[in-house]
Amino acid sequence: MGRKRWKKMARWAPAAAVAMLALSGCGFLQGRQSVLDPAGPVAQGQLGLIESSFWIMIEIFIVVSAVLVVALIRFRARPGQTELPPQVHGDNRLEFLWTIVPALLLALLAVGTVKQSFADAGSPLVPHSMLVQVTGHQFWWAFTYPSLGVVTANELHVPVGQKIELALTSADVLHSFWVPRLAGKTDLVPGKINYIWFQADKPGLYYGQCAEFCGTGHADMRLIVDAQTPAKFNQWVATMSHPVSTPTTALAKEGEKLFGTIGCSTCHTVGGTTFAGAVGPSLTDLTGRLMIASNTYPNTPKNLYNWVHDAPSMKPGVLMPSFSYLKAPQVKALVAFLESLK
Amino acid sequence: MAATTERIPHVIPSSSAYHENKLVSWLSVVDHKRIAQLYLLAGLLFFLTGGVEAFIMRLQLAHPNGHVVSAVLFNQLFTMHGTTMIFLAIMPMLIGFVNAVLPLQIGARDVAYPRLNALSFWLFLAGGLLLNSSWFLGGAPNAGWFNYVPISNPPYSPGLGVDFYDIGLQIAGIGTLMTGINFLVTLVNLRAPGMRLMRLPMFTWTVLVTMVLILFAFPPLTVTLFLQTFERLFGAQFFSVAAGGNPLLWSNMFWIFGHPEVYILILPAFGIISEVVPVFSRKPLFGYTSMVLATLAIGFLSFMVWVHHMFTLGYGPFVNSIFALTSMMIAIPTGVKVFNWLATMWGGQIRFTTSMLWAIGFLFCFVLGGMSGVMLAIAPADLQYNNSYFVVAHFHYVLIGGTLFALFAGIYYWFPKMTGRMLSERLGKWNFWLTLIGFNITFFPMHFLGLMGMPRRIYTYAPGNGFTFWNEVSTFGVFILAAGVLLFVVNLFTSLQRGEKAVADPWDGRSLEWSISSPAPAYNFAKIPLVRGADPFWLEKMHGNGRMLPAPGQEHHHGPPNTVHMPRPTMIPLIIAAALLILGYGFIYHALVVEILGFLVLVVGLHRSMFTPDPGEYVPIEEEPAEEVGADG
Numbered sequence A: 001m002g003r004k005r006w007k008k009m010a011r012w013a014p015a016a017a018v019a020m021l022a023l024s025g026c027g028f029l030q031g032r033q034s035v036l037d038p039a040g041p042v043a044q045g046q047l048g049l050i051e052s053s054f055w056i057m058i059e060i061f062i063v064v065s066a067v068l069v070v071a072l073i074r075f076r077a078r079p080g081q082t083e084l085p086p087q088v089h090g091d092n093r094l095e096f097l098w099t100i101v102p103a104l105l106l107a108l109l110a111v112g113t114v115k116q117s118f119a120d121a122g123s124p125l126v127p128h129s130m131l132v133q134v135t136g137h138q139f140w141w142a143f144t145y146p147s148l149g150v151v152t153a154n155e156l157h158v159p160v161g162q163k164i165e166l167a168l169t170s171a172d173v174l175h176s177f178w179v180p181r182l183a184g185k186t187d188l189v190p191g192k193i194n195y196i197w198f199q200a201d202k203p204g205l206y207y208g209q210c211a212e213f214c215g216t217g218h219a220d221m222r223l224i225v226d227a228q229t230p231a232k233f234n235q236w237v238a239t240m241s242h243p244v245s246t247p248t249t250a251l252a253k254e255g256e257k258l259f260g261t262i263g264c265s266t267c268h269t270v271g272g273t274t275f276a277g278a279v280g281p282s283l284t285d286l287t288g289r290l291m292i293a294s295n296t297y298p299n300t301p302k303n304l305y306n307w308v309h310d311a312p313s314m315k316p317g318v319l320m321p322s323f324s325y326l327k328a329p330q331v332k333a334l335v336a337f338l339e340s341l342k
Numbered sequence B: 001m002a003a004t005t006e007r008i009p010h011v012i013p014s015s016s017a018y019h020e021n022k023l024v025s026w027l028s029v030v031d032h033k034r035i036a037q038l039y040l041l042a043g044l045l046f047f048l049t050g051g052v053e054a055f056i057m058r059l060q061l062a063h064p065n066g067h068v069v070s071a072v073l074f075n076q077l078f079t080m081h082g083t084t085m086i087f088l089a090i091m092p093m094l095i096g097f098v099n100a101v102l103p104l105q106i107g108a109r110d111v112a113y114p115r116l117n118a119l120s121f122w123l124f125l126a127g128g129l130l131l132n133s134s135w136f137l138g139g140a141p142n143a144g145w146f147n148y149v150p151i152s153n154p155p156y157s158p159g160l161g162v163d164f165y166d167i168g169l170q171i172a173g174i175g176t177l178m179t180g181i182n183f184l185v186t187l188v189n190l191r192a193p194g195m196r197l198m199r200l201p202m203f204t205w206t207v208l209v210t211m212v213l214i215l216f217a218f219p220p221l222t223v224t225l226f227l228q229t230f231e232r233l234f235g236a237q238f239f240s241v242a243a244g245g246n247p248l249l250w251s252n253m254f255w256i257f258g259h260p261e262v263y264i265l266i267l268p269a270f271g272i273i274s275e276v277v278p279v280f281s282r283k284p285l286f287g288y289t290s291m292v293l294a295t296l297a298i299g300f301l302s303f304m305v306w307v308h309h310m311f312t313l314g315y316g317p318f319v320n321s322i323f324a325l326t327s328m329m330i331a332i333p334t335g336v337k338v339f340n341w342l343a344t345m346w347g348g349q350i351r352f353t354t355s356m357l358w359a360i361g362f363l364f365c366f367v368l369g370g371m372s373g374v375m376l377a378i379a380p381a382d383l384q385y386n387n388s389y390f391v392v393a394h395f396h397y398v399l400i401g402g403t404l405f406a407l408f409a410g411i412y413y414w415f416p417k418m419t420g421r422m423l424s425e426r427l428g429k430w431n432f433w434l435t436l437i438g439f440n441i442t443f444f445p446m447h448f449l450g451l452m453g454m455p456r457r458i459y460t461y462a463p464g465n466g467f468t469f470w471n472e473v474s475t476f477g478v479f480i481l482a483a484g485v486l487l488f489v490v491n492l493f494t495s496l497q498r499g500e501k502a503v504a505d506p507w508d509g510r511s512l513e514w515s516i517s518s519p520a521p522a523y524n525f526a527k528i529p530l531v532r533g534a535d536p537f538w539l540e541k542m543h544g545n546g547r548m549l550p551a552p553g554q555e556h557h558h559g560p561p562n563t564v565h566m567p568r569p570t571m572i573p574l575i576i577a578a579a580l581l582i583l584g585y586g587f588i589y590h591a592l593v594v595e596i597l598g599f600l601v602l603v604v605g606l607h608r609s610m611f612t613p614d615p616g617e618y619v620p621i622e623e624e625p626a627e628e629v630g631a632d633g
Ligand SMILES: [Cu+2]
Pocket: A136, A137, A139, A174, A175, A176, A210, A211, A212, A213, A214, A218, A221
């Protein structure tokens, strides 16, 4: 009987191989946001379930399509047929069979589902984890490390090989935290804290984006997780804890003054200064960030200039007002100041 | 209830012209068959509207950082596309078929409440027009078709769009609820003698369960729409965290409605397939009883799974596990249906008519959609799929590959009975193949996009994510899909004018509707038929003389001989629906005068409706054409 089963399985092997290639070969579904390229245990476990259910489904699909195709060919009406085909009304044994077999297959999947559900859950305080509070805003992310006293935005720095526990909530509408290579998504709900955990196994940048529609700027609410070696991570923490924000050039000094007078400081916090607004993202160590506008544009002086000049034209729906009334030298001064934040 | 004696019903000259004026005759329609045509036509128009919206979105997404439409417009487009397709296109077209076919299949002359039936239609139309008028009145709703709070609440959606959503769906929803009640009563009371429950045609069975679902699923929608209307118009605080409310109340109420809703959209489609497959295989439906049980099981389970739309909301592993298991369970009865259809074909003589082709296309695509559905039910895996293009692929496979394909199968099958003409089979095959190919090219790549990490509802995406290629493929497919659908429209209008005349029983059918002439006469059955078993018409063709026997003791009206007593046309339903439409605009614009006007019209309409009894009319029975019935197809 065992051999028979193997023979049967072997018959599907070519189809399975093709599908396998389609799924993971040639790198054609790979990408920096691909679910199929997990980089940590949580995403790995979820991919395991995706794959096992995929194979079960493919088998059923092949059986169904094969029966369908055979039926269509064998039992097509032929000219000159006058007799009725046998008027079969049913068959209890068959009907029982195709109730019970799918039920058994599903029971298999159910076991894995329940197991993985509990494994993924980040009830408060996953042992040996580092906690980060994540707050969703239209349309950017705030990250707070309570144990380190660090606050940052949009780029989540974590040490590799350590469990990271996230406490997710929202300041306004629903958002969803999704970095596919690290973990499936969990929503950020106002008035509620959701806990999840993940771990990055290798250093690198992991991309993601908001996955619950949150308004005009939803598509541009993107995410980067920067997983660093513990040494590099500690260095980053040190930078964040002692931010340098004493502008040296005259231009940057003028920018600092403008920052305080034209209203930037009512929204933005800059570590090491008295600017402590809380409406927009913290700009502490802004030069250390790869991208701006919640990871929509590379962090270059030119992009910063355009952003400060007229953010809404770069990111629809953005809640930072346009400063297009400023003169070019003033914007340059502000950018010089921003460029000094280390 | 009883007609007052001073109003004497009159005999009208001809069944086909209740009124001289064509427009008046349509506005005062109560005949279920003509209401069906209105539903199908309005549904088709809304379907084309929703299709144009989808088309524009696909153009925008063809390339990264696209500039076809703005983010603001894109968000309105996907909101209106979803809302339109679900509430104003697919559901009304299904209800159109229910209207066209169900009374015929159970041997009834109309539905239980013909006026209410007309009111249902006008309310749906009023709601749909109100909702779509938002495009011209400052912007359509833009919070997605499930309109989650807080995003849809005043601070985040200050425009009027969401008010149009709340009130438009409220008006249309009341109509749907009435449809549910109406057809349930019809099914309980108006079955012809001998039409026992376990003899009902499968389509009728699925409609029965669908109507129960409507009865229980729509009230939560009604309530939650009211809650939000109060919040938006009068400052109530049901969902506001700051005031002690809970935004997740909306999510739960919406999906308690929303999940049964998707079964409201698929069960009648199952029913259509269960009619088409046996007829074109020349065999009875395999496993009738298990089909009925499966339908009941699906209907029951559909109320037990709503949290699977919200696995990411953080209800925890225990809740998620329970809802994952109930969701997986739905696959069992659904599988039973698929296998029974296959077994029906097995050993038959399959005729590849256009209708049957659609049914076969349905089987392929729906099974694919079902498979991705099971994958989605696995809660931890769903954390990856949720709100990604994988989900978009899944529900288009079940809604287009499933429901829409079944609707196509149904229209090619019942068009002769509804209009007296055949749809062109030649155009039909083009319509089928183009749609099938276009559909798969458009939607299959979306599975890939979801797995590559593309969320839904984004107006654009970064080039670096590698989404570009499959988005290009998908947009390419949409052109083929659109061509296929347009060919259907062409087929529809040319066949209505010049199509081949239909005989009473063009497909060698099995159920009662094929025993009467095409198109069905106003009164459906000159004599209420006697049902002597399941597949009653087939039974008479095999074992009787090919004609239904009249049921004894059914005709007891005191009118002229050779007439049938039918309800009289009336514009009261139209007036009531118009009143709600006026009221709706009044509320949206806080215009007291308009509100009062709407209210007055409503009172007048309801008063007329309650205190004007329907004396009915006597419709003369037409000469039965002496054609052969039961000829081999
Ligand atoms: Cu967001």
